[in-house]
Amino acid sequence: xxxxxxxxxxxxxxxxxxxxxxxxxxxxxxxxxxxxxxxxxxxxxxxxxxxxxxxxxxxxxxxxxxxxxxxxxxxxxxxxxxxxxxxxxxxxxxxxxxxxxxxxxxxxxxxxxxxxxxxxxxxxxxxxxxxxxxxxxxxxxxxxxxxxxxxxxxxxxxxxxxxxxxxxxxxxxxxxxxxxxxxxxxxxxxxxxxxxxxxxxxxxxxxxxxxxxxxxxxxxxxxxxxxxxxxxxxxxxxxxxxxxxxxxxxxxxxxxxxxxxxxxxxxxxxxxxxxxxxxxxxxxxxxxxxxxxxxxxxxxxxxxxxxxxxxxxxxx
Amino acid sequence: xxxxxxxxxxxxxxxxxxxxxxxxxxxxxxxxxxxxxxxxxxxxxxxxxxxxxxxxxxxxxxxxxxxxxxxxxxxxxxxxxxxxxxxxxxxxxxxxxxxxxxxxxxxxxxxxxxxxxxxxxxxxxxxxxxxxxxxxxxxxxxxxxxxxxxxxxxxxxxxxxxxxxxxxxxxxxxxxxxxxxxxxxxxxxxxxxxxxxxxxxxxxxxxxxxxxxxxxxxxxxxxxxxxxxxxxxxxxxxxxxxxxxxxxxxxxxxxxxxxxxxxxxxxxxxxxxxxxxxxxxxxxxxxxxxxxx
Numbered sequence: 214x215x216x217x218x219x220x221x222x223x224x225x226x227x228x229x230x231x232x233x234x235x236x237x238x239x240x241x242x243x244x245x246x247x248x249x250x251x252x253x254x255x256x257x258x259x260x261x262x263x264x265x266x267x268x269x270x271x272x273x274x275x276x277x278x279x280x281x282x283x284x285x286x287x288x289x290x291x292x293x294x295x296x297x298x299x300x301x302x303x304x305x306x307x308x309x310x311x312x313x314x315x316x317x318x319x320x321x322x323x324x325x326x327x328x329x330x331x332x333x334x335x336x337x338x339x340x341x342x343x344x345x346x347x348x349x350x351x352x353x354x355x356x357x358x359x360x361x362x363x364x365x366x367x368x369x370x371x372x373x374x375x376x377x378x379x380x381x382x383x384x385x386x387x388x389x390x391x392x393x394x395x396x397x398x399x400x401x402x403x404x405x406x407x408x409x410x411x412x413x414x415x416x417x418x419x420x421x422x423x424x425x426x427x428x429x430x431x432x433x434x435x436x437x438x439x440x441x442x443x444x445x446x447x448x449x450x451x452x453x454x455x456x457x458x459x460x461x462x463x464x465x466x467x468x469x470x471x472x473x474x475x476x477x478x479x480x481x482x483x484x485x486x487x488x489x490x491x492x493x494x495x496x497x498x499x500x501x502x503x504x505x506x507x508x509x510x511x512x513x514x515x516x517x518x519x520x521x522x523x524x525x526x527x528x529x
Numbered sequence: 530x531x532x533x534x535x536x537x538x539x540x541x542x543x544x545x546x547x548x549x550x551x552x553x554x555x556x557x558x559x560x561x562x563x564x565x566x567x568x569x570x571x572x573x574x575x576x577x578x579x580x581x582x583x584x585x586x587x588x589x590x591x592x593x594x595x596x597x598x599x600x601x602x603x604x605x606x607x608x609x610x611x612x613x614x615x616x617x618x619x620x621x622x623x624x625x626x627x628x629x630x631x632x633x634x635x636x637x638x639x640x641x642x643x644x645x646x647x648x649x650x651x652x653x654x655x656x657x658x659x660x661x662x663x664x665x666x667x668x669x670x671x672x673x674x675x676x677x678x679x680x681x682x683x684x685x686x687x688x689x690x691x692x693x694x695x696x697x698x699x700x701x702x703x704x705x706x707x708x709x710x711x712x713x714x715x716x717x718x719x720x721x722x723x724x725x726x727x728x729x730x731x732x733x734x735x736x737x738x739x740x741x742x743x744x745x746x747x748x749x750x751x752x753x754x755x756x757x758x759x760x761x762x763x764x765x766x767x768x769x770x771x772x773x774x775x776x777x778x779x780x781x782x783x784x785x786x787x788x789x790x791x792x793x794x795x796x797x798x799x800x801x802x803x804x805x806x807x808x809x810x811x812x813x814x815x816x817x818x819x820x821x822x
Contacts, residue, residue: 242649245642251638252639252700256661260669261661277674297770334551339563349800350772352799357569357570357572363588410816488667489667489670508668
């Protein structure tokens with residue numbers, strides 16, 4: 214912007230062209246606002262306004278339909294949530310889910326990306342196969358896996374063979390195994406997406422680095438550690454960040470898979486399941502909004518923390 | 530980045546792994562993984578051709594993968610009838626079509642203005658767009674529902690379409706793409722007297738086909754699978770999309786698993802076919818969603 218400004222002033226020494234340029238610039242600015250207008254209105258209406266509303270509602274007793282007038286109730290909703298065991302249980306469930314899914318799914322995605330990046334015949338076919346579940350919408354994926362995880366389903370039939378009948382849990386009705394079942398479905402459905410991002414990153418690591426490393430006698434593992442990993446660092450961080458955010462937003466699987474939303478004894482109730490339960494099913498918009506605000510603060514701080522932490526670590 | 534360096538690089542990695550035993554190990558691992566990735570889908574297809582009470586009955590052996598006793602398209606006919614499939618499918622097409630189509634126009638215009646046009650307050654707007662990417666939709670769902678109820682939009686198409694047209698992530702993808710294309714063509718068009726809109730429509734948009742393909746694919750993938758929002762704002766089958774429509778099967782036992790599997794096959798197939806046809810664009814699209822890293 215500054216360069217353009219100085220160029221303008223430089224040429225504006227009374228020549229007739231300067232006036233033209235001035236109007237050209239005005240036309241451009243006017244055009245710019247026209248370009249921004251359609252999406253801008255939509256962003257304000259459907260992101261900024263509801264976000265501000267959420268903050269506003271979170272201090273009131275607003276309900277979806279209610280004969281009582283809306284009242285300002287200060288921090289009551291926040292205090293109510295933060296002292297509610299069920300709220301913390303759902304946060305804890307998100308944490309349990311993330312602790313497994315984020316490292317495991319990222320590592321598996323990297324492993325798959327490295328596999329299909331080998332110069333082997335049929336690697337495109339394998340890439341296609343690993344990506345296919347991404348195109349299965351979650352409502353369908355969850356339905357298929359409900360059948361597979363049935364007490365007498367295919368997963369248990371396979372486990373019975375492998376463990377000689379010692380390990381055949383009733384996955385979705387067990388407080389212990391409902392969450393692992395959800396984790397498996399999530400990884401199955403989502404890992405192909407991350408694989409593709411990391412594959413693209415792998416293919417952009419400069420060849421010369423590998424050549425230099427192998428001339429230096431580095432083993433395959435050493436090359437992976439000192440050439441590949443630093444080379445794809447940015448995309449790895451991206452994948453980690455996005456997977457964490459998506460893990461915090463977990464909703465479809467715990468709603469669709471166990472018999473009751475929230476799962477056996479609320480063992481798969483996540484923050485989002487809890488928020489929709491309070492804010493939508495029980496129509497307590499004030500409470501639900503408070504959860505939304507707390508949730509947003511958690512996601513924001515996680516994102517910032519993760520970015521900062523990973524950035525600094527890389528610079529050492 | 531170019532094909533030349535890519536093939537050269539592959540030679541290096543194949544040089545490391547030219548050992549035939551290693552090659553067989555790799556194939557064994559990939560085939561095992563491929564089985565794990567595909568068996569649920571084969572199971573789905575096979576189950577969709579079985580009688581309802583047979584789906585679970587022989588799920589405990591390899592018979593699960595054999596559609597026997599074969600009932601033909603009976604489940605498909607039932608599913609189409611019970612779930613009013615044509616209606617629900619059309620709903621999904623209308624909703625996703627509008628979200629993606631209108632989204633391509635408004636998001637690319639916005640991204641272009643940020644990347645190329647000069648105006649005051651640009652930096653602030655860029656910062657706001659990036660901040661908006663972080664706000665998860667779920668956090669907005671409850672107040673949005675309230676707004677929708679206030680204006681009487683529940684059970685309509687527009688409440689399922691309008692909130693998703695403008696998308697800060699897609700604006701950002703367009704913005705970074707437009708930053709990367711050379712300015713010279715646009716400048717040439719400007720010297721010929723073309724205004725910003727003409728430059729955009731005639732010069733920039735045709736150059737940006739890969740970006741449009743990426744955003745179209747990602748947008749379709751996201752909108753086709755949406756579950757939370759439509760289940761909040763729709764009650765009847767009238768405007769309901771596919772993922773929510775599956776609910777009609779889950780009301781009273783005994784559950785008609787054959788019908789459900791037929792429905793999931795029909796729900797999955799369109800996206801799967803599009804994916805298999807446009808595989809290269811899909812892969813490139815997803816890959817470039819990671820560029821901002």
